[in-house]
Amino acid sequence: MNKLKNKFLLAVALFLTTNIAFSQTKNVDTLQLVISKGLKVFIQKVEITEYNSYFYNEVKLNNGSYKINNKSQEADFIVENNLISGTVTTFENFKKGQHKEGDNFKTEYKLSKSLVTEYTVFADDKLFVKAYRKDNQIFVKEFYKTGEVENESQLSVAPDKTYGLSITKSYDKDGKIYQINDEITETITEFYENGNKKRVMGKTETIYYNKNEIITRKTNFKTKPFYDDEFVNGKLHSRSYKNDQNEEVKEYFKNERKEKKEITKIINGEKITFVYDKLGKLIDKYPYFIQDLKTSGIVPGQKAIVTAEQLPNPPSVATEKLTEPETIPANFAGGYKAYHQYIIDQFDTSVTETEGLVKFELDLTIDIDGTVSLENQNQKIYSDKYLSDEMKRVLKKSPKWNPATQNGIPVKSSVKFPLRINIQ
Known part of the structure; x- marks a missing residue:
């Protein structure tokens, strides 16, 4: 009985010693x-190494509780x-020129x-990433310095x-969504301020919508067959493209059915x-000229496909002379200096700790109604x-410009606008 009791006491002592250790x-x-x-x-294991060692040297620790407290890390694990479980805090301080100042x-x-x-992640003690x-799935939120959510991402590790x-x-x-970048479907969707879709850019085509989210245009400039479709009240109205002979073609539709086709050819240099x-029978011909330039959804940097609209009494081929459209560039009331002063x-220079003269190169798009936007929403304006x-x-809050015009008709255009701001 005493032997059994002694063994029990020894086991208890060993248990307590182990757990205390x-x-x-x-x-x-x-x-x-x-x-x-x-x-x-999220997918690679955390390891323990010698601190500030020149060579990578992994360290194995015995079972137990540990703390780290040095200039780059605090840990309780x-x-x-x-296997390691617990919490770790890391610190990174960047000097001028190595990262965004003040972060x-x-x-x-x-x-x-x-x-x-x-x-x-905290930047200057303000929530930056979570x-x-x-x-x-990995879920990520990025925040503005003022605390609002800037980006919300879902990332697959499947x-x-x-x-x-x-x-x-x-x-x-203001908390309003303006873009979704979907790498899985390879689409970028842009939104109006009211939350409706504005434009969906895919691998091969781009679809445009009005503020009521009714389709107005569909284009494909990436893979053949290239085309540019226009819609009226959400229904296909016309399709422009080039055929195998590199001739400009425009088809017109009614109730989704083709009613007419125009083909522009070069005959004796004209x-x-x-x-x-709709049956393919030739019903008319006349010199190619621009009477009414279709401006809906013209993309800066891309050639707009335009065709002639049929006049009640088309002029004869022999007497009509082609004329170049008169183009007037977009401008701001008061000139560039006035727009520079508006900016x-x-x-608000308090958003950064950067000081001195800062140079910006803005690529602006001036829409047909004078609305100002960045030609590429993701363009890097400044480091x-x-x-x-x-x-x-x-x-985004800019006053409107006077849009560019061709033959008196407003068209969408691009404007390069360099400026400097002295931050003190």
Whole structure:
């Protein structure tokens, strides 16, 4: 009986000794936890290495609780069977010229069995990025300095063809969505301020909508057959393209059925438009000329396909002479100096700690109603993200320009607008 009692007491002592040793927290300030960057942060195991060592040297710790507290990391974690669980905070301080000025980054990680399950990034103590993993999806939110959500992304780490592809929703500072970039379907969708779709750009075609989300135009300038479709009240009205002979063709539709076709050919050095009915019978011909330039949805940098509209009494081929359209570029009331002053008056320099003279190169699009926008919503205006976002905000509230015209008809155009802002 005494022997049995002694064995029981010895077992209890060993159990208590083991658990006391396991619960003791050890400071290991000479070590650091290595955490991957980018997509790999959620799928590569966290490792322990010698701190500030010239050569990579992985370290194995015994089961127990540990703490790290040095200039680059603070950690409180448990090691069990070589797997790490707990929390880690890393610090990154960037000097001038190495990163956006004033951004000192702090990242807080949550670990479970040597894998990151969640992390939060702060820039100058303001929430910058928050991300977590659920099953095979990673969810990320990026924030403006003012706290509003800027981008919201869902990233796949599934072991299939969607691996590494994301769906990103972008918002302005008023919380309104303005773009969705879907890498899985390879589409970019832009939105009006009322939340309706404005434009969907895919691998081969781009679809345009009015503010009521009714389709107005569909274009394909990427793969053959190239075409440019116009819609009226959501129904196909006409299709423009070039045939195998490189001749300009325009087909007209009624109730989705082809009613007429125009083909513009070069005859003895002159462009002649031939008109055919729905059965293919030639019903008219006349010199190619521009009477009414269709401006709906013209994309800057791309050649607009235009055709002649039939006059009640078309002039004869022999007497008609082709004329070049008169083009007047877009302009702002008061001139470029007035628009430059508008930007300076509206620009909030407190969004950044950058100082001195800052040069911007803006590629603007002036729509047919004078509305100002960036030709490419994703264009990099300036290296400082906060200055770039502030410039986009100012342009979004811009007063209207006088649009460019061709033969007196407003057309969409592009304007390069360089300017300088002195930030003190």
